Amino acid sequence: MTSYFIEDSTLINVITNVTLPWIPPEMKQKEDLSCAQNRSDEHITFYENARFVTGLIVYPIGCIIGITGNILALIVFNHRDMRTSTNVYLSSLAVSDTIKLLNDAMYFMIVAVGMNDASLSQTMMSSLYPVAHYVFNMAVCVTAWLTVSVAVERYISVCYPSRAKDLCTTRRARLVCTFVFLSMSIFAVPSALRYEMRTIFDKALNVTCALIVATDLGNNNQFMIPYSWINNSLRGIIPVFILVFLNVNIINELRKERVKGKKFTARNRITLMLIVIIFMFLICITPDAILSTFFNKGYVDEENLFKGIREITDSLLVVNSALSFMVYCAMSSVFRVTFAKIFFKFRARPPHPEAMHLNRRSPSQKHTPTVESPDVVRANGSSKHEIHSNGGEEYL
Numbered sequence: 001m002t003s004y005f006i007e008d009s010t011l012i013n014v015i016t017n018v019t020l021p022w023i024p025p026e027m028k029q030k031e032d033l034s035c036a037q038n039r040s041d042e043h044i045t046f047y048e049n050a051r052f053v054t055g056l057i058v059y060p061i062g063c064i065i066g067i068t069g070n071i072l073a074l075i076v077f078n079h080r081d082m083r084t085s086t087n088v089y090l091s092s093l094a095v096s097d098t099i100k101l102l103n104d105a106m107y108f109m110i111v112a113v114g115m116n117d118a119s120l121s122q123t124m125m126s127s128l129y130p131v132a133h134y135v136f137n138m139a140v141c142v143t144a145w146l147t148v149s150v151a152v153e154r155y156i157s158v159c160y161p162s163r164a165k166d167l168c169t170t171r172r173a174r175l176v177c178t179f180v181f182l183s184m185s186i187f188a189v190p191s192a193l194r195y196e197m198r199t200i201f202d203k204a205l206n207v208t209c210a211l212i213v214a215t216d217l218g219n220n221n222q223f224m225i226p227y228s229w230i231n232n233s234l235r236g237i238i239p240v241f242i243l244v245f246l247n248v249n250i251i252n253e254l255r256k257e258r259v260k261g262k263k264f265t266a267r268n269r270i271t272l273m274l275i276v277i278i279f280m281f282l283i284c285i286t287p288d289a290i291l292s293t294f295f296n297k298g299y300v301d302e303e304n305l306f307k308g309i310r311e312i313t314d315s316l317l318v319v320n321s322a323l324s325f326m327v328y329c330a331m332s333s334v335f336r337v338t339f340a341k342i343f344f345k346f347r348a349r350p351p352h353p354e355a356m357h358l359n360r361r362s363p364s365q366k367h368t369p370t371v372e373s374p375d376v377v378r379a380n381g382s383s384k385h386e387i388h389s390n391g392g393e394e395y396l
Contacts, residue, residue: 035202035208035209035211043304047305047308047311050307050312051308051311053311054311054315055107055112055311056108056111056112059107059111059318062101062315062319062322063101063318065323066098066101066321066322067102067105069325070324070325073325073328074091076328076338076339077094079338084170085153085169088170088174088177089150089153089173089176089177092142092146092177092180092181093143093147096143096146096181097320097321100135100136100140100143100317100318100321101318103139104318106128106132110125119209122210122211126197127210130195130196133192133194134191136191137231137235138191140235140288141231141234142181142184142185143320143321144235144239144281144285145180145234146177147277148242149180150274150277151278153167153173154271154275155246157271158250158254158268158271159249187231188231190217193218194224195212195214196212196213196214198210198212198213229293232292235288235289235292236285236289240289244282246278247278250271251275254268254272269331280323280327283320287312287313291306291309
């Protein structure tokens with residue numbers, strides 16, 4: 001005779017003299033779940049301290065600064081004086097960074113709630129993590145490939161100026177940004193299906209808790225291992241190598257121009273600003289790329305030592321998403337002028353004597369082209385009246 005004890009719809013114990021029935025691996029995994037996971041790990045203090053610093057200090061400061069700055073940047077980039085292909089990419093970067101920072105803000109709230117109610121915090125974490133894991137992977141992938149896209153445009157503009165007018169257009173930039181958003185959003189879907197929340201009763205502790213556990217798809221190593229490698233490569237490793245290659249070539253080309261004694265043009269100043277943005281991304285993404293690629297685990301799968309390290313690497317991504325607006329203000333005079341024009345109703349003088357708007361000409365100058373404001377990219381050469389400063393190339 002066979003007797004069964006059932007708990008949470010899972011066969012827990014079989015008292016029988018006959019052969020035991022086969023139990024699927026996911027059911028065996030469920031039996032081993034405990035509400036005290038990793039509490040005895042020797043690195044628990046390091047993880048909790050890292051979580052406190054990042055979750056309660058770095059994240060809220062980064063989110064407030066970043067979300068505010070990105071919204072302001074979007075307003076400036078959509079002004080009529082800033083409608084350019086480069087600014088299309090930068091606007092899309094601001095959107096992806098804002099999505100990531102909103103996702104990070106939820107983590108701050110979870111950690112803050114955990115200071116007073118650990119059970120509620122764990123329930124919030126377990127319920128939100130599957131979606132947050134998807135948003136995080138999608139947003140980081142989008143940011144990575146938008147950064148690559150703007151670097152490619154800059155590479156073409158600096159190294160192949162004769163082709164920039166045809167290749168670097170506003171329409172093409174919009175198509176590239178749309179493709180990046182759609183493709184990365186679709187590619188990240190398995191991340192949303194990798195984990196789920198499960199409520200269990202821990203008999204040893206006599207408590208009920210909510211845990212984040214792998215789904216059937218998450219336990220499918222034949223799918224998840226190659227997918228994780230591809231995802232981590234697309235998110236960090238491949239963009240890093242491409243950006244290093246492009247930046248080296250761009251910098252070498254700029255150095256050649258300086259050696260020839262050419263004046264450092266507004267186009268080159270904008271290029272320098274974008275190089276700063278790219279280098280900032282490289283510094284912030286590389287630790288996460290290395291950790292994700294070589295350890296190949298999700299946050300909830302890791303031991304406390306790696307969780308603590310990941311708290312630090314994730315905080316670098318917050319910094320990257322938060323500081324772009326400050327870089328624009330510090331390095332682009334036209335961005336500052338347009339910002340003042342929008343928010344302070346201040347009609348600023350052009351930052352350079354030669355700066356004149358193309359669409360503001362007197363009747364006597366009807367057939368005489370003028371020089372564009374030095375930092376403004378007008379569709380990367382789409383205007384037929386532009387005067388180019390170097391070999392026919394427009395100001396970028």
